[in-house]
Amino acid sequence: MTADAKAQKRQRFEDVFPAIRQELLDYLAANGMPKDAIEWYGRNLDYNVPGGKLNRGLSVVDTAEILKGRLLTEQEYFRAALLGWCVELLQAFFLVSDDMMDQSITRRGQPCWYRRDGVGYIAINDSFMLEAAIYHLIKNHFRAEPYYVHLLELFHETTFQTEIGQLIDLITAPEDHVDLSKFSLQKHKLIVIYKTAYYSFYLPVALAMYMCGLAHTSTPSTDPYELAKSILVPLGEYFQVQDDFLDYAGTPEQIGKIGTDIIDNKCSWCVNTALALATPDQRAVLDTNYGRKDAQAEARIKALYEELGIRQRYAEYEEAAYKRIMGLIETVPETPSADGQAVLKKEVFKSFLDKIYKRQK
Template identity: 75%
Template sequence: MMDPSKLSGDCKIKRSTYSYIHAHSVLSLSSPSLLPTSTMSAELKAQKRQKFEHVFSVIREELLTHFDGEGMPKDASQWYRSNLDYNVPGGKLNRGMSVVDTVEILKGSALTDDEYFKAAVLGWCIELLQAFFLVSDDIMDSSVTRRGQPCWYRNEHVGLIAINDAFMLEGAIYFLLKKHFRSTSYYVDLLELFHETTYQTEIGQLIDLITAPEDHVDLNKFSLEKHRLIVIYKTAYYSFYLPVALAMYMSGIRPTSGDKDGYALARSILIPLGEYFQIQDDYLDFAGTPEQIGKIGTDIIDNKCSWCINTALAYATPEQRAVLDQNYGRKDAEAEKKVKTVFEEVGVRQKYAVYEEDAYKRIMGLIETIPAGGLGQDGEVKLKREVFKSFLDKIYKRQK
């Protein structure tokens, strides 16, 4: 087992060096985020990610410099560094990089060094929020691995100290917001948005935990409405609305009243989009092959309150319902096969195909309520259709 104090890297980049890195590295590209993801080369995607990761190196040192400046002992500083390195930068980073993408779309041109840095800081605040959620969730679920390595709490000498580590990841968000945005007109908006989104996600987590505990299967608690609430509160707000709303505040879009409020309009599009994304994810867990999705689907054996089981429950005959009751959530390959057979019999694949087309048309219809020239006053940054189309294009008909 590993000692967390030895998990960190030694990359240190000061904020003052960021402009040099941006201007002189191969990462100085002409608005790469404005390109649809599907048209980007693998090399360009890697460069875009590397540029974003440079900013993490900067903010990590800011957090540690503040920590050391408070007179904290060396072993505590090493632990904090390990916590940050192990839990924050290892994911897909889609949520964080979406902030940068959205600011670029709203501005309509490449960002300055300072604009990029601030957008990326907001993106990393989302990744810190994600890390806070995941470290906590792994403890609650008694999970074993995360992102191809042991869950943080399962490392030697960590254990339930991981609970406090999760709190520190969350606290880092507010240190960074104060450091980089305290003097802006939208600082309080950022604080309120992060607090509200955190609370919404925790509400969704509560519903999920009491509806579908892994060690107690009760399909009577399941329903498509319960699934909808879990998806909206646990996923859609922080994964879809949060990145766009942060970018809107940074870009100077102010909340207004009535049907001219860009934030209400953005929410009305992004929450259904997030719901579509999660239903798609649930479907791929059942229907996608390991080669296709890069993992083995486990929703059935893990007693997940997924769209597939709730759809099956809505259409199952009494005999099929009995099969589901007897086999869902069991750590048994034969039981899993029986559940999948019922999924096929009730037509989960066909129902998903209908759902996907309907969701796409519905979301496109919402996007088209935004005026072609953008929503907002002349001379101001306007909310654009392209913000939402970029999300939808990445998701529609995805196979992994």
């Protein structure tokens, strides 16, 4: 897809947001909320929801189009985009609260919401209001659908999974207390699957599947949702390992930011791989220097990563992950569509994998 086509696709998706924003503000107004509360909520929505890459939200629309096998009608597009914006609201809820937990300074190139003048701890309630908007919108637009409860359960389940992942991450790798004995590749895998893979990969696809009328089956081995999950969770894991590697190996010009995983004591794939490979002397270097707010300590960790061949280890991991995921995609049955009904297609997963494989940013 050309850069121009991507920009047009993003713009069409962004054009749906003002209507969703207005619907939420109208709800406050209809309930007699004062003008300053309505304006505050509008600022909260504007500041925290539309500014990111929007990959998760756009994935709902992309998946719906693949499943339908055609361009969506205007009504179908709006409903798919609305579900996409619900994913972005969930993302905003996570980020606003996460930034407070981490005491982060900036997000998306501007001060974190809680650091804005006059916001502070009100951001806790603001994050709740971003989450609550999801269920208000789904009720307004999907209550009459047979899959309405599936949408609710999917969002609730995915939110809980992500919060479990966040808990494991917070108690394993607090920024102000380094204890590498808590780290392991297995712990990393658990954090990644729960904190990232479910909401970033499975959630958008499953939403599109429900909207397109794909039904559950009584046996898990043939259920399209279980099949989708079995592919998308490993795909999400691969994406995060790739992200961890780029934080260490990518240049700021390439990835658009300065990598901070080492100084922030992140339970990254790189440090966990290093821990698995390190000699006692190398382990001592990791214990002494990892998670320190010190450029020289960070440089020592990077030098150790080079010594341990982390780049080559990653290249081997990436090829193995690609082959494994392609193998999983091949298990998707080529079921012919009957009476125009949507069926699960390999292309859904291949489109994700193509965007990720060998990415440099």
